Amino acid sequence: MRLHRNLVFAVIDGLIEIFNEGSYADKVISKQLKRDKRWGSRDRSFVAETTYDIVRWKRLYAEIADVSEPIDRKDLWRMFAVWCTLKGIKLPDWPQFEETPTRRIKGRFDELSKTRKLRESIPDWLDELGEKELGDKWDVELASLNKQAPVVLRTNKLKTDLDTLKAALVEEGHETENLKAYPDALQLQERGNVFATEAFKNGLFEVQDASSQMVAPYLDVEPGMRVIDACAGAGGKTLHLAAQMDNKGQLIALDIYANKLKELKRRARRAGAHNIETRTIDSTKVIKKLHNSADRLLIDAPCTGLGVLSRNPDAKWKLQPDFVAKIQETQQELLVDYSKMVKPGGKMVYATCSILPSENQEQVKKFLKTDEGREFKIEKQKTILSSESGYDGFYMCLMVKKDKA
Numbered sequence: 001m002r003l004h005r006n007l008v009f010a011v012i013d014g015l016i017e018i019f020n021e022g023s024y025a026d027k028v029i030s031k032q033l034k035r036d037k038r039w040g041s042r043d044r045s046f047v048a049e050t051t052y053d054i055v056r057w058k059r060l061y062a063e064i065a066d067v068s069e070p071i072d073r074k075d076l077w078r079m080f081a082v083w084c085t086l087k088g089i090k091l092p093d094w095p096q097f098e099e100t101p102t103r104r105i106k107g108r109f110d111e112l113s114k115t116r117k118l119r120e121s122i123p124d125w126l127d128e129l130g131e132k133e134l135g136d137k138w139d140v141e142l143a144s145l146n147k148q149a150p151v152v153l154r155t156n157k158l159k160t161d162l163d164t165l166k167a168a169l170v171e172e173g174h175e176t177e178n179l180k181a182y183p184d185a186l187q188l189q190e191r192g193n194v195f196a197t198e199a200f201k202n203g204l205f206e207v208q209d210a211s212s213q214m215v216a217p218y219l220d221v222e223p224g225m226r227v228i229d230a231c232a233g234a235g236g237k238t239l240h241l242a243a244q245m246d247n248k249g250q251l252i253a254l255d256i257y258a259n260k261l262k263e264l265k266r267r268a269r270r271a272g273a274h275n276i277e278t279r280t281i282d283s284t285k286v287i288k289k290l291h292n293s294a295d296r297l298l299i300d301a302p303c304t305g306l307g308v309l310s311r312n313p314d315a316k317w318k319l320q321p322d323f324v325a326k327i328q329e330t331q332q333e334l335l336v337d338y339s340k341m342v343k344p345g346g347k348m349v350y351a352t353c354s355i356l357p358s359e360n361q362e363q364v365k366k367f368l369k370t371d372e373g374r375e376f377k378i379e380k381q382k383t384i385l386s387s388e389s390g391y392d393g394f395y396m397c398l399m400v401k402k403d404k405a
């Protein structure tokens with residue numbers, strides 16, 4: 001592989017923003033990709049994947065390169081040289097790479113790889129938390145979460161079917177494979193910019209991880225029901241629910257952020273999902289008005305996101321211990337307050353994209369002991385580990401509210 005100067009500069013500039021200015025990797029990368037209209041798909045994937053790689057392996061590469069925080073531009077060139085050396089890419093004779101100790105890099109890598117928190121490149125506190133919560137499973141799970149995530153599409157059944165979509169994507173140069181256990185899913189055989197396809201613009205699919213595609217079906221919705229998606233965000237699962245409801249009935253999408261719901265509306269138009277109504281939670285009245293009214297409720301709760309580190313590696317560096325404690329309080333509050341929207345005999349799913357029991361089954365256990373929780377019983381629950389499924393880590397629990405006697 002030959003390195004192109006302008007692409008490498010885009011990577012270095014992006015990393016400065018991610019590491020030093022607290023910016024989110026996905027946002028920075030999409031900004032960097034707009035730098036040069038002439039870049040082809042290979043150039044774009046070099047910028048995106050190299051940036052993600054160096055974010056993912058930040059601690060390991062920094063240790064190898066003898067770099068400490070705050071990381072400046074010169075340090076980043078050293079870390080980039082580590083990335084190249086470990087990938088077997090020949091360093092060009094640019095001044096930035098003068099005196100790179102290639103041999104020493106390989107030796108340091110072998111030596112540091114003996115220690116898990118360095119090998120897997122993770123802060124001490126997070127490694128300790130993962131081990132405390134997942135025990136023996138943490139080792140393989142962590143390794144799995146450091147692998148690049150596959151790109152999975154969800155067929156929008158409101159507009160097409162799997163085979164028609166598959167054929168349409170082939171026409172546009174994207175080969176996909178079916179995933180047996182996921183009826184609406186197609187996995188890209190090669191990464192590519194599927195957002196530029198006509199199929200996407202026409203709303204024939206959404207990009208959605210295979211594990212995430214299991215959540216809406218778990219809620220057991222039917223056309224004609226009143227369904228509430230209480231933490232709808234930009235609507236990944238709302239759109240799936242609309243398709244499961246065949247656009248019939250009422251689907252109320254809530255969130256505390258109006259801008260996310262605005263994006264949801266835009267996506268719903270593209271997807272041809274017509275039964276969605278959005279409401280911003282700007283006071284407790286919004287929830288109160290809906291008490292005892294929902295046939296089905298989804299709480300796709302805010303969480304640490306530890307199940308989705310493979311697509312969001314900068315969470316390793318942005319997460320802080322006090323956030324973990326705070327988000328767990330919020331999760332319990334949401335269960336207690338929002339479960340009141342379920343009508344007697346109705347059902348709710350509590351879901352997270354975390355793999356920590358303290359955000360998942362333990363939250364549910366605690367909830368079931370509260371006054372509100374005593375009204376519910378668990379019908380089924382599932383923890384998806386990335387190391388077992390090959391996709392994102394997720395948790396989902398289906399609970400049923402007692403019918404009135």
Ligand SMILES: C[S@@+](CC[C@H](N)C(=O)[O-])C[C@H]1O[C@@H](n2cnc3c(N)ncnc32)[C@H](O)[C@@H]1O
Pocket residue numbers: 230231232233234235236237238254255256257260281300301302303334353
């Ligand atoms: C895991 S994300 C939801 C992702 C979304 N369901 C999807 O499938 O694309 C959690 C969402 O909860 C929202 N949120 C945070 N606190 C909330 C609260 N108190 N009530 C409702 N939503 C909240 C966040 O804004 C975020 O959009």
